[in-house]
Amino acid sequence: MVTDLSTSEKKHLENLEDVINNHIDSFISCGKALSIIWKRKLYRKTHKTFDEYCSEKWQLSRSHVYRQIEAFKVSENVSHGGQNDHKPNERQARELAKVPVDKQQEVWDLAVAEAPEKNGKPKVTGVQVKKIVDKALTLKRGEYTDRVAQALASKSEFASKQQQISKLIQEIKALSQTPLGTFIKLQQLETDLRNAWQGLKFAAPFAPCGYCGQDGCKVCHNQGWVTRSIHKFTPSGLTK
Numbered sequence: 202m203v204t205d206l207s208t209s210e211k212k213h214l215e216n217l218e219d220v221i222n223n224h225i226d227s228f229i230s231c232g233k234a235l236s237i238i239w240k241r242k243l244y245r246k247t248h249k250t251f252d253e254y255c256s257e258k259w260q261l262s263r264s265h266v267y268r269q270i271e272a273f274k275v276s277e278n279v280s281h282g283g284q285n286d287h288k289p290n291e292r293q294a295r296e297l298a299k300v301p302v303d304k305q306q307e308v309w310d311l312a313v314a315e316a317p318e319k320n321g322k323p324k325v326t327g328v329q330v331k332k333i334v335d336k337a338l339t340l341k342r343g344e345y346t347d348r349v350a351q352a353l354a355s356k357s358e359f360a361s362k363q364q365q366i367s368k369l370i371q372e373i374k375a376l377s378q379t380p381l382g383t384f385i386k387l388q389q390l391e392t393d394l395r396n397a398w399q400g401l402k403f404a405a406p407f408a409p410c411g412y413c414g415q416d417g418c419k420v421c422h423n424q425g426w427v428t429r430s431i432h433k434f435t436p437s438g439l440t441k
Contacts, residue, residue, distance in 0.1 A: 206246050214243040221259065228291040232273025235266055271298045278302060279309040287313050292327040296334045307353065308337050311408060314433050346415045349425045352406040359405035366398045408432045 206214065217234040224230035235255070238244055244254035255261045272294035279297065280288055289297060289309060297305045312330045316323035345353065370391055376382040407429040410421035417423035420431065427435070 204245060206243065210241070210243055213241075214238065217243070218258075225259070228269045228272045228294070229276055229288075232269040232271075233277075236270045236273060239270065268295060271295070274298075275305055279306050287323060287325065289325070289330070290327075293325065293330045296327065296330045299334055300337050304337060306356075307408075308333055310429070311432075314407070314429055345409060346425055349406075349409050349415050352424065352426045353408075356405050356407075359401050363398050363401050366394050366401075370394050403428055403430050405429070411435045 217238055220234040221231050224234075238254070239251045242251075244251055244258075248254040248257065252263045252266075255263065255266045269291075272291050275294040275297045276288055293309075293312075297309060300308050309330075312325050312333050313323045315333070316325040316329060318324065373382075373385065373390055373394075374387065377385040377387045405428065406424075406426045408427060409415050410418065410425055410427045411432070412418050412420045412435065415425040417425050421427050
């Protein structure tokens, strides 16, 4: 028995289909919309299965649709709590999808950190991401020492503090526009807070120390792990 769509579901489906129609080539927009339709079974009024809906409504194959949804999920995963503002394209996201979800952020951060710069920005390529993904897939379980694994798992704490700082900057800006904020030295405060944001970014655990193999040395201050800037300038033959 087919369950009819509620009024709100019909409206939601219309909006999602508008997104797909207008952004059919965007794996993020299209993948997100298709993912919602699939999860909520918004196709059920006109089609028995999601595959039939995609094929008849959009002329999209099952493999293509699930690749887009998977790539969208990966993009969402590495865009939250990461140490960079760069998002993977569809090809790069598909490569990252081969890595376990809890490792995707780490692999992507490494790809961005090791990418050559062009016009002051990292130029990440699909070939480079594939190389790092292939290396990550060969890592044996337990390769990280407990100390290093715990440190790398704490990166989200640094990202959380950065988000709090960003929120605080916006709140102070708003307060400075009111009579109570007359004497706020906005530029100075904003500069100090942004410096604190950057300080956290470059202090966060990023990767195992390539100089000592996680045993502890002067470079990593006997921690077994290094920050993003140290890893970036570690000779490629030493990085893992």
